[in-house]
Amino acid sequence: MKKTKNPWRTLKSRLVYRNSWIKIRENQVIRPDGKPGIYSYLEKPPGAFVIAYEDNAIYLLKQFRYVLKKAIYELPAGVVKGKNYLANAKRELLEETSIKAKTWKLLGTFNVAPGHETTRAYAFLATDLDTSNIRIAQEGDESIIAVEKVKIPTLRKRMTKSQIVCGISLAALNLFFNHLYLKKKI
Known part of the structure; x- marks a missing residue:
């Protein structure tokens, strides 16, 4: 994509x-439009x-989310520390589910909400799984209720019935389904 000139000018920035x-x-x-204004955003x-992914199924977390005041389904995930995104993905999967994977692939990256936050997401596909010791692991601010293996048809049904409401998980799953489609597996 051709680089576009920034039409915004920052005069002053404060935390x-x-x-x-x-x-x-x-x-x-x-x-x-040339007028002064304020632009606030989240970093x-x-x-x-x-x-x-294994056996035509993926593993989802069922986790209670404080802001929503309910439990929702989402992908194993976490904040990246440093620049090694793959190492962080491996750590999060292991920490939250005790699942290990031999094969990893970066499916894609995307900005979560570019109108008001800087967060960038890295979506990884993990295969050749060792699921022999699945357990729920908690960090201080997490409230994971279950780790569930969900067959793809059930997953798609949950997605279309708005039973998966985590936007980042939905975007990552879109990359996953595109990957399967390109491989002619769906």
Whole structure:
């Protein structure tokens, strides 16, 4: 894609809030229409998301999410520390499910919500799985209820019935289904 000239101009930037996971930034800007304005956004580190696939099924976490006040299905995932996205994906899969994989493939990357946050997601396919010791592992801020092996037809049904509501998981699964389609497996 051809590089486009940035129509925005940043006059001043200030950090409004910070904790160990996020930063909120507020910028004084000149908008594309030439008028002054404020543009606020969330800065978050990248995340690694894992689609652990075997026997025409993937592994999903059922996890209680504080903001939604309910349990939802999502992919094993976590914040990337450093620049080795694959190592982080392997660590997250192992930490959250105790699953190990011999074969890994980066399916793609995408920005989560480019209008208001900086988060970039890295979606990995993990195959040749060792699932002999699946268990739920918790970190301090996690509330994983179950690790479920979900057959692809059931997964697709859950997706179309809005039973999977995590947008990042849905985007990563879209990359996964595109990968299967290109391999003529669906």
